[in-house]
Amino acid sequence: MQEKEIALEQNQSFTGHRGMLIIGLIIAMLFAALDGTIVNTAMPTIVGDLGGLSLMTWLATAYMLTSTTVVPIAGKLADLIGRRTVYVTGLIIFMAGSALCGLSQNMTELIIYRGIQGIGGGVMMPMAMIIIGDLFSGKDRAKWQGVFGGLYGLSSVVGPQVGGWIVDSLNWRWVFYINLPVGILAVVFISMGLGKHVNKGPVKFDVAGIVTMIVGVVSLLLALSLGGTEFDWLSWQIIGLFVLAVIFITAFIIVELRADEPILPMGLFKNRTFTVINGIGFFMAVGMFGAMLFVPLFMQGVVGVNATQSGTIMTPMMITMIVASIIGGQVVYKVGIKPQLIVGMILMAAGFGLLSTMDLETTQLQATLYMMIMGLGLGFVMPLLTLALQESFPKSELGVVTSSSQFFRSIGGTFGMTILGALMNHKSGNLLNENLVPVLKKLPEQAKALSDMMIGMINDKPQNVFSFLYSNDLKKMVPQPLKDTLYPIMKHAMVDSLYIVFISGLVFVILGAFLTFALPKIKLTVRKKEEKSAA
DSSP states (O other), X not given: OHHHHHHHXXXXXXXXXXXXXXXXXXXXXXXXXXXXXXXXXXXXXXXXXXXXXXXXXXXXXHHHHHHHHHHHHHHHHHHHHOHHHHHHHHHHHHHHHHHHHHHXXXXXXXXXXXXXXXXXXXXXXXXXXXXXXXXXXXXXXXXXXXXXXXXXXXXHHHHHHHXXXXXXXXXXXXXXXXXXXXXXXXXXXXXXXXXXXXXXXXXXXXXHHHHHHHHHHHHHHHHHHHBTXXXXXXXXXXXXXXXXXXXXXXXXXXXHHHOSSOSXXXXXXXXXXXXXXXXXXXXXXXXXXXXXXXXXXXIIIIIOOOHHHHHHTHHHHHHHHHHHHHHHHHHHHHHOHHHHHHHHHHHHHHHHHHHTTOOTTOOHHHHHHHHHHHHHXXXXXXXXXXXXXXXXXXXXXXXXXXXXXXXXXXXXXXXXXXXXXXXXXXXXXXXXXXXXXXXXXXXXXXXXXXXXXXXXXXXXXXXXXXXXXXXXHHHTTSOHHHHHHHHHHHHHHHHHHHHHHHHHHHHHHHHHHHHHTTOOOOOOOOOOHXXXXXX
16 A cells, blocks of 8 residues: 555656656657667768777777666666656766767777766666656556657667768767757756655665676676677686676675665565566577677678668568567557567567578578568567566666666677677688688689688688678679689588577577566556546
8 A cells, every 4th residue: 555655656746747758758768779870870980080990899888888787776776866866867977978979089088988978878778668667557558668669669770871861961970969959858858747756764875786786797798798809718808807797796796685775686586577577688688689780791791782781671670670569568458468478589589490591592581571570579578578577566666677677688688799799700610611711722822812811810700701791892802713712602601600690599589488488477557547647
């Protein structure tokens, strides 16, 4: 009864401003989600202007490190000091980081400022879903989370086009400056729409938990990001990062067990719904990033489409994801959370199974259809992960449980990119050494420079050799007679390597599908008339 009164009191803080608040949430989510795809499109132009090609990957890594680490902290702070304070602070940090990115004079500055921008992004990521959980319950909550999931997917479709237009029509710096007027608009709407949080007593911050979690998670993410690329997996740097991660994550767990207001209460893991849902999210993210990273590689290297066409092949997948997300939010009230999750994970598994059948004869249409099936599965699953948690916990814990869903998905995505990329490198290295290197060594003396370059790539990072299949600059280096000899070997190696990637992704998705059967039945709440009138 007391929880219901608290829920009503929270809902009353939105009286008369709900429409304004929803508009603010939509603006904030769209501009935060668009930022990533827009920046990726502008990356070649940025590197061309500022130089520092070797540092380019750090633009994404810096943002990923800070945004992922901040998510659970933001969720807890939202419960402690209120949604408006945390959300508006996140928006302001994001805008400040954007302004600094636009003013950057070199790559080092831009990387640092992208990290600052990531702090704001990490605060913003879970907040929209937390507030939707506050505003609505049951059927309405499912519907709106489906809509917001669709909006996130929409940003992936329009982002590259928007980014390309900004770079071509204005200047790459406007990729970041455009966040300022939009962000100010979001701040105004959200500030006016959200009620002021009233503290019931002194607020206790889990400083030790924050410090140990940041060091532990950053060390883990750095090890996963740099292993096999910048450093060998058995190098002292990577081993040291993993050891540091284990030490500080263990310390974090010990601290959380003793803290009065833990960032991530360990007691939550005793709840079967919490553990199973976050496990599903983790495995789903592994699969999702596997598809999004490696299908364009297949399309460019094997099918032979150009970079623009391979980018557009992701569009049908995102469109089906948007449609499924919106429809799923409408029908989940009738079919239930667990059945819809099972259907979604099975569709994802079917999509991965079909991707693993792709070969040298696969057409662009076939690959597009496979991706659309994957998108349907993603759309049915993604909004429900947050919904299931919000329907299983009281409003006083919404911030923590909602942000945990985003956190474990982010970790899963990083893990997926690392593991699947390492599998591809290992398999392609074996195949290229076995089938391509002997041919390269027999090439005539006039082709020795090309032969030495390709063998060096195979010894260093095998999958870089595949760049000869889709990079126009590298293609020009290979005479047509050599293409006829070398390219079929390289294409077969790519197909066989990606088969391992897609089969491995399928295994992770199947593990997630099996987890759905362990999920207890979750009953969607129905808001009563008197609760509606109070809200």
